[in-house]
Amino acid sequence: MEDTAVEDTASDSRPVRVLIADDEAMIRAGVRAILARDPHVEVVAEAVDGHEAVALARRYRPDVVLLDIQMPGLDGLAAAARLHKESAPVGVIMLTTFGQDDYVTRALEGGADGFLLKADDPRELLNGVRAVGAGGAYLSPRVAARVIAGLRAHRAAHPHRSLERLTERERDVLAGLGTGLSNAEIASRLHLVEGTVKAHVSAVLAKLGARNRVEAAISAYEAGLVPPGRR
Template sequence: MIRVLLADDESLIRSGIAAILGSDPGITVVGEAADGREAADLAARERPDVALLDIQMPGVDGFAAIEAVRAASPATAVAMLTTFGRDEYVARALDGGASGFLLKASPPRELLAGVRAVAAGGAVLSPKVTGRVIEGFRRRRGADAHARLDTLSPRERQVLAQLGSGASNAEIARTLHLAEDTVKTHVSAVLSRLGVRNRVQAAIIAHDAGLSETARD
């Protein structure tokens, strides 16, 4: 039986979510709280498997409650349950130690599956949130890759583009009309300036920055 603690300052929301959780014979709600402090007290007493915490609660909000609940009951997995799927909320919750992020508007089967996944030691994001998180990650990687390119000379960028396409030193030499020894020197400089250990890592940066596409043009 999965034992769940539910924290939300709106009693109607708590009742609705508790009813959904109670529809699963493998899940039981062992406590309901209206704020983060009460949630921590209940966690210490009930030792639930999962704590579902609303983000916007008076007094101790959901973010602060993550730490408080985990301190009171270290074995309890925490998932955030909220109306808001803002990227900064997701990042802050996950950085704080939450194992899941579910929207209150999620279909009942999605909510139940999320609770089961978190209780089993997994991590879960509502599908409506996952796409934005992935896209945000891609944007951050792309921005980081472009920032690293600023350390390279125009010729080194050309060499990196070729690395991103998987070209060997000999192939780079033929494409850029350079001596192979010169290419080796450029490759070493690229690896050093980018702060990477090998050609594969350099190729990943080239891909993230879109350079590998230009090498094929």
């Protein structure tokens, strides 16, 4: 992966703690080198397979786990599902060479918060780690385009999935999801407590039939709830 400079836009809060899981040492080294360009991101551990990734996540409690899909023993998709069920779940980003629709669908259904391709611009890796580390979700632009196309096809066959079922406050929360905000950031913007926002997010997901924040964010994008320049 190529090197890239990073703007210092993070706050004075503690760094985003990251665990890298990939069976190829060169890939792990490249990912670590890219993340090292941001002083507000810290790699706390590396794993060579899914079993080790789950064990190290329990030990180090990272904010974000970067998972390759094809690893020996326990693959990244299975590891993501296990991490999603942990008592103290972490943000999970799939970082892989393979962007097949089946992989994307299985990853999101398994609880992944992001999906990036190794061929993406290194800045996408940093953007994804920051977003998921803050409690949001992130998709590679190429992956997002395919997910949107799939959702449009699904909604054409299931027209009952509509934003009309949302209250005004739920639409406000959905707009926040569409811009990648965490629950805390949405609460600050709407002058609500974080627990109330969490309840609204759950209601939005249920009413839209969305499986996760990623699909809800795409709904906000399609509905025009995301201002130009913030998508």
